[in-house]
Amino acid sequence: MNTLKTETVKLVTLQEWDRFVSETYEKIYCFQQQDGCKDRGIERIAIPDPYADEWDYENTSIPFKVNGEEMGVSFDTWLNTSPSDTIHKFDGDTCGPEFNNQLFWERNFYPNVNMIANDLHSKGLLESGEYIIVIDW
Numbered sequence: 001m002n003t004l005k006t007e008t009v010k011l012v013t014l015q016e017w018d019r020f021v022s023e024t025y026e027k028i029y030c031f032q033q034q035d036g037c038k039d040r041g042i043e044r045i046a047i048p049d050p051y052a053d054e055w056d057y058e059n060t061s062i063p064f065k066v067n068g069e070e071m072g073v074s075f076d077t078w079l080n081t082s083p084s085d086t087i088h089k090f091d092g093d094t095c096g097p098e099f100n101n102q103l104f105w106e107r108n109f110y111p112n113v114n115m116i117a118n119d120l121h122s123k124g125l126l127e128s129g130e131y132i133i134v135i136d137w
Helices: 014-025 075-079 083-090 097-107 113-122
Strands: 010-013 041-047 129-135
Touching (some): 041 113
Parallel strands (some): 010 129
């Protein structure tokens, strides 16, 4: 008999993932805006990821430029920095410091998603398993 093989996954919307991360860490966060802006689709995350440390970004600082070429910072750098620490870097921008600081955090100043997922798991906030983030807006 021919059977369909299925798997059980935990499906989460982009908006729910962003809300959860932002509220947990009290930081500006937008998964879709990372890595040059993600297209609609899905992203799979295995939790816990035993290789997450290998994906951690090495940058401990990047230029304070919205849409700059350098994107991603180490998890520790992100964890130990607050948006209030960087807002003054955008004082002279025409769109206003709050707007540009938010874009900087969304598009440039973020850690690897696997590092966040492993940390949330270690805090007991995410169960082990296969997660799919649905990227749609």
